[in-house]
Amino acid sequence: MNVLYSTQATALGGRDGWAASVDGVLKVKLAKPRALDGAGGGATPEHLFAAAYAASFLEALRAAAPETGSVITDDANVTVTVSIRRPESEDGLTLDVSLALDLPDVDRETAQVLARRAHDLCPYSRALRARLEPRVSIA
Structure with missing residues (x-):
């Protein structure tokens, strides 16, 4: 590699x-x-992680857009929420991650296709895949 x-x-x-x-x-x-x-x-480290993941995921959406004939406008944005929680049956702490996508001029169905493809392309999504499935919502 x-x-x-x-x-x-x-x-x-x-x-x-x-x-x-x-x-x-x-x-x-x-x-x-x-x-x-x-x-x-x-x-906090969670601030830094949320900002980095949001930027990377938006870039992945931009990379995926031509596959659907979509355009990701300059005002498109991704908001990542990172929460720390204590699991009931384990020691230590764990992360919950959710992504909220605001993709003006992209219909909901296409946005869902783009989100799935962006998860394949985004290095943060790929790194999290084994332990955590980030939730995605679309405005």
């Missing part, structure tokens, strides 16, 4: 610290959310 792109980031201090990319493009203060007994006031 050919690597097309690679980057690195380092976290210091865990959920109450900093994360930064090695190239200096990204530097973000992290803070444990109040819901997890933290002080809040900063980004």
Whole structure:
């Protein structure tokens, strides 16, 4: 497999610290959310994951659009919700992920076809496939 792109980031201090990319493009203060007994006031790993997944999935929708003759307009958007939950029968925490698609000028049936195809193309969807099935809603 050919690597097309690679980057690195380092976290210091865990959920109450900093994360930064090695190239200096990204530097973000992290803070444990109040819901997890933290002080809040900063980004969480879930913020970063939601933003990255949303951007990647929108790009996958754009890549899939020509297959259906659709056009993904500039005002199209994907909102990803990442939730942390405690499973009843397991230790630790787990993620729930849902995607909300707003694709102006694309009918609902075509949007569903595009969403299925984007899940095949999006590297985040592919990575999650074995453990988690993100829910999708279409505006």
